[in-house]
Amino acid sequence: MLKSNPASQIYYKRFEDAVERNRPRISEVKAYLEEAGVKYVMAAWIDLHGIPKTKPVPMSDFEQLCLGKGPQFAVHSISFVPELSPADSDQVVVPDLDAVYICPWDTSLAIIFSDLYWEDAPYNVCSRQALKRAMHEAAEDGYTGYAGVEPEFIVMKYDENGLPVKAFDDDLGKAISPRRQAFGYDVEYSIDSMPFLKDMIDIIEGMGWNLHDVVAEGAYSQFELDFHYTNMLEMSDRLAFLRIVLKEVAKKHGMFVTFMPKPTVGDWRSGAHINMSMHHESRPGENIFETPDGSDWSDESRWAVGGLMQHAEAITAITCPTVNSYNGLVPRVGGFEGGTVTWAPTNITYGFNNRSAQFRLPQSRHCIENRACDMTMNVYLAMAMHLTCAVQGIKNKVDPGKPTDFDLYAKTEAELEELGIRRLPRTLYAAIEALRHDDMAKHVMGPVMRHSFLEYKNDEWERYHQSVTDWEVQEYLRLY
Numbered sequence: 001m002l003k004s005n006p007a008s009q010i011y012y013k014r015f016e017d018a019v020e021r022n023r024p025r026i027s028e029v030k031a032y033l034e035e036a037g038v039k040y041v042m043a044a045w046i047d048l049h050g051i052p053k054t055k056p057v058p059m060s061d062f063e064q065l066c067l068g069k070g071p072q073f074a075v076h077s078i079s080f081v082p083e084l085s086p087a088d089s090d091q092v093v094v095p096d097l098d099a100v101y102i103c104p105w106d107t108s109l110a111i112i113f114s115d116l117y118w119e120d121a122p123y124n125v126c127s128r129q130a131l132k133r134a135m136h137e138a139a140e141d142g143y144t145g146y147a148g149v150e151p152e153f154i155v156m157k158y159d160e161n162g163l164p165v166k167a168f169d170d171d172l173g174k175a176i177s178p179r180r181q182a183f184g185y186d187v188e189y190s191i192d193s194m195p196f197l198k199d200m201i202d203i204i205e206g207m208g209w210n211l212h213d214v215v216a217e218g219a220y221s222q223f224e225l226d227f228h229y230t231n232m233l234e235m236s237d238r239l240a241f242l243r244i245v246l247k248e249v250a251k252k253h254g255m256f257v258t259f260m261p262k263p264t265v266g267d268w269r270s271g272a273h274i275n276m277s278m279h280h281e282s283r284p285g286e287n288i289f290e291t292p293d294g295s296d297w298s299d300e301s302r303w304a305v306g307g308l309m310q311h312a313e314a315i316t317a318i319t320c321p322t323v324n325s326y327n328g329l330v331p332r333v334g335g336f337e338g339g340t341v342t343w344a345p346t347n348i349t350y351g352f353n354n355r356s357a358q359f360r361l362p363q364s365r366h367c368i369e370n371r372a373c374d375m376t377m378n379v380y381l382a383m384a385m386h387l388t389c390a391v392q393g394i395k396n397k398v399d400p401g402k403p404t405d406f407d408l409y410a411k412t413e414a415e416l417e418e419l420g421i422r423r424l425p426r427t428l429y430a431a432i433e434a435l436r437h438d439d440m441a442k443h444v445m446g447p448v449m450r451h452s453f454l455e456y457k458n459d460e461w462e463r464y465h466q467s468v469t470d471w472e473v474q475e476y477l478r479l480y
Contacts, residue, residue, distance in 0.1 A: 011129070011136035015068060015117040018094045022066045025097045030062050033100070037107050043070060043095045043114040044240075046128045047079045048453055049321075050378030052111070052240055068094050068117070075116065080456040081125040083448055091116045091123050099237045104203040105248045113237045124448045127380040131233055134384035134444055138391050142281045143288075145387040148229035148367070149239050151375055152270040153246060154222045154263060155196060157255045166221035167255045168193050184218045193223070199249045209238060218268035229275065229367075232383040239272075239379045259375035261320075262327040269328025269344050272375045274319070276386050277367040278304065278394075290366035297361060299397075305350045305359055305368055306400035307393015308386065312348040312358060312372075313425055313434030314441040315389065319373035319382045321457065323428045323464045329372060331356075331409040341409060345371040348422040349404040356408040358424060372424055384444045392440070429465075432457045 012018040033041070039059055044052035055071035064070050075091045076084035099113035115132070116123035123129065138145060155167040168189060183189055190197075197214055204211045210228035217224050225242075229235065246257045261270050277287050278300070289301035308315065320326065332340045343355050350359035350368075360369040368390070373382065392398075404421065416423070425431035432454055435441050442450055 011122070011132040012115075013121065015092065015094070015120040018115065018117065019066075019068045022095065022097055026063050026066045029066075029097050029100060030059070033062070033102070033110055034059065036102050036110075038102060038110045039108045040110070041065065042109065042111045043093045044111050045073070045075075045091075045093055045114050045116045045126065046240065046378070046380055047075075048081060048125065048127065048378065048449070048456065049376075050127065050240065050380065052113070052244070053079070054111070056109075065093075066095055066097065068092050073116070075123070075125065079125070081449075081452040082455075083125075083452065089119050091118045091126075093117075099234075101207070101237075101241050103248075104206055104245070105252070111241065111244070113240065124446050125452055127378050127384075127449070128233075128236070130445060130449065131236060131380040131384040134388050135231075135233060138387050139281060141391055141395065143387075143391050143394070144279045144281060144284075145232045145383070145390070146229050146277045146279065147232050147235045147383060147386070148227070148275040149235060149373075149379070150224055150226060150271070150273040150275070151239065151242060152217055152222060152224045152272060153257050153259050153375060154219060154267070154270060155193075155250060155255050155257055156221065156263075164256075167196075167250075167253075168221040171220075182218060183216055183220045183222065186216055189220075190214075190216050193221075196249065196253050196255065197223070199252070200246065203245055203249065204242075217270075219270075220267075222268060222270060229277070232276075232387060236379045236383050243375070261322070261325050261374040261376065265333070269342065270374060271328070271344070271371065272373045272377065272379075274370045274373050274382060274386060275362075275365070275367040276370075276390065278390060287366050289368070294366075297366065300394050301361070301366065301368065302400055303394045303397050304390035305361075305393070306398030307389040307391070307396070308359060308368065308370070309348055309350065309400050310393070310398060311385070311389045311438055311440050312422070313431060314438035315370070315382070315385050316372050316425055317428075317431035317435035317457070318385055318441075318453075319370065319377045320425075320431065321378070321428070322374075322376045323460060325374050325376060326425065326427050326431075328374070329424055329426070346424055347404075347408050347416060348424055349408070350400055351404045351406075354403075354405055354408070357404055361403075381445060385441065388444050389440060427461075428457060429461045432461065 040056050042054040042056050044054040047053050072090040072092055093114045095112040095114045101111045103109045115129050116126035156164050157167045159165045212226040215224040250257045277289050280288050291298050329344050331346050345358040349357045351357040352361050353363040358372050436454055
């Protein structure tokens with residue numbers, strides 16, 4: 001990997017400035033890629049869903065690409081952003097030369113995460129630009145945001161009938177089924193999964209992400225990764241690249257990966273907890289969420305939690321952006337492997353190491369963990385919202401109230417209401433309505449991007465709400 005340059009965090013308001021920032025480094029990056037054997041480059045911009053999009057180009061066009069003279073995109077024709085017409089200008093991609101990833105499964109190919117410009121200004125529906133703008137504004141207030149993400153996913157395959165089944169499950173196709181035990185942490189299942197896991201681990205270690213461990217999670221064939229934190233832009237790029245890596249590794253083993261939060265009723269939810277910390281520009285390298293001696297949580301950490309809690313519903317619309325996301329944000333599920341308690345957040349509160357709260361202050365590190373996140377989120381928008389809300393919380397000294405250091409699942413609705421604890425949105429519709437009325441989200445996303453996001457998610461909700469499910473047929477067809 002090329003060494004990251006802090007300048008990548010700068011938000012360029014003019015297309016010409018972004019291009020000029022690239023110019024001195026083109027020869028260096030081109031030599032690095034050619035020495036590694038790269039023949040093809042994908043300058044990847046991020047769509048509204050957080051999914052990378054591109055047009056591959058040969059290395060012979062690398063310099064033109066870096067100068068903003070490469071492929072152009074009619075983003076508004078494919079990416080759920082209909083505010084522009086067929087008569088409008090296309091968007092221009094500018095590669096970020098500090099976000100270069102050579103693909104380990106095919107070293108002739110490199111992906112460079114990039115920013116979109118439109119008519120010489122940042123494109124107003126480019127989520128990577130939204131994060132850069134949020135980081136720029138935070139820096140003007142004296143703050144830098146850092147984050148780690150805990151991605152969870154389920155590995156699947158197709159059976160002989162073409163139906164999707166768990167890739168690692170010893171209960172499939174057996175005349176005598178074993179007694180189900182918890183998949184989580186199991187040594188035998190971890191060993192059975194190692195052909196897939198070893199390839200994944202080797203790739204992540206080779207990229208220098210400092211992978212700490214891989215966890216066999218609660219659902220069969222479900223895994224979680226834990227790798228080191230970094231600045232919010234680089235972590236967002238890493239997560240976008242990781243989703244590509246996992247899918248490509250799974251294909252080589254005849255499997256596929258799903259980031260769908262809740263594929264079946266009996267499964268544990270797949271989350272992607274965001275763990276954020278902050279440094280002050282005047283004290284680089286010092287985590288302001290801990291006291292100077294490292295023994296306790298600082299006032300800034302509480303105020304940051306307060307800022308996050310103020311906008312928790314709108315944040316959740318971005319971090320849990322699908323209909324399916326809300327099937328996992330429940331306290332209990334019958335028929336669970338390993339119990340009935342989900343360990344998923346259901347209420348907008350915080351607690352010290354309390355995994356039933358939305359915002360957890362862990363015992364092992366001074367960061368704020370938002371547990372209401374999953375891998376379907378646009379991580380760039382999620383990071384932008386977290387950073388901006390935390391900064392505003394600190395600036396305004398927002399009091400989050402007393403921590404809830406008790407089992408929230410054991411409290412009744414009446415008890416929670418008496419304590420003044422708000423419920424997380426129960427549906428995508430409730431979440432997007434909160435986003436619609438949140439001024440901070442309007443600032444972070446911009447009015448055009450927020451409008452496009454709301455329009456798409458409202459359509460998703462309406463299409464879901466109008467469908468007739470198997471559950472409804474079983475519940476009502478003969479009853480009435």
